[in-house]
Amino acid sequence: YLPKYFLHINSGRIYCLPDCPLGIKENIDGIISLLIEQKNLALKLVAGSLGEGFYKLSVDSGSFYVNGKEVQESIMLKFLKKLDGYIVTEYLTSHEYVRKIYAGAPNTLRVMVINETGSNPILANAFMRFGTHYTGVVDNVSVGGICAIVNVENGQFYNPVQFVNHKIVDCKVHPDTKEVISGVLPHWNLIKNTLLEISRYIPQIKYFGYDVVITEVGFKILEINSLQDIK
Numbered sequence: 001y002l003p004k005y006f007l008h009i010n011s012g013r014i015y016c017l018p019d020c021p022l023g024i025k026e027n028i029d030g031i032i033s034l035l036i037e038q039k040n041l042a043l044k045l046v047a048g049s050l051g052e053g054f055y056k057l058s059v060d061s062g063s064f065y066v067n068g069k070e071v072q073e074s075i076m077l078k079f080l081k082k083l084d085g086y087i088v089t090e091y092l093t094s095h096e097y098v099r100k101i102y103a104g105a106p107n108t109l110r111v112m113v114i115n116e117t118g119s120n121p122i123l124a125n126a127f128m129r130f131g132t133h134y135t136g137v138v139d140n141v142s143v144g145g146i147c148a149i150v151n152v153e154n155g156q157f158y159n160p161v162q163f164v165n166h167k168i169v170d171c172k173v174h175p176d177t178k179e180v181i182s183g184v185l186p187h188w189n190l191i192k193n194t195l196l197e198i199s200r201y202i203p204q205i206k207y208f209g210y211d212v213v214i215t216e217v218g219f220k221i222l223e224i225n226s227l228q229d230i231k
Contacts, residue, residue, distance in 0.1 A: 005018060121208075
């Protein structure tokens with residue numbers, strides 16, 4: 001239930017992580033080779049928050065892109081050489097149903113689980129986030145994303161809102177795609193039951209803020225937050 005972890009960029013060194021394909025070199029050329037092989041990669045700060053420092057790298061028909069902007073290969077190389085404290089992972093594409101509302105970001109599901117006893121975790125609440133043209137390749141509400149409440153019993157999402165000029169306003173229709181922001185999340189029972197099982201398996205942790213990407217075949221956990229908010 002985790003994305004593939006390929007590489008770690010740290011203090012001028014590049015290290016292969018457990019999911020790195022055989023033959024990928026531990027250098028910048030190795031990242032380029034991996035990108036050409038995978039077509040898309042996600043670069044995320046080891047210690048970061050609110051989507052800051054996140055990059056989506058892509059290659060299409062020989063052209064390179066950083067967060068959707070085309071760059072020359074030489075610029076891509078310079079960009080990679082400046083990075084530090086990053087992991088290079090699989091870029092996750094969300095379920096077609098989710099992408100219909102907005103396709104420019106993974107559109108993450110945040111799920112809060114509380115396990116005070118260590119043996120009886122409770123799924124306390126959940127909300128769905130959608131990116132917009134303001135957020136680019138991330139979906140954080142603090143930079144213009146949309147947040148919708150999720151009914152934890154049946155996976156229905158509703159009452160979408162957006163922060164506009166420091167105020168919470170209703171946003172029933174996505175401002176870019178004009179799609180209505182309501183429905184039922186795919187794979188909800190699988191997500192709910194599996195997250196409870198994982199939380200039960202780690203009894204020493206009492207509080208989980210799961211960030212999940214819903215995929216065509218199930219879901220992947222991006223990270224588990226120790227302190228969650230809607231940002």
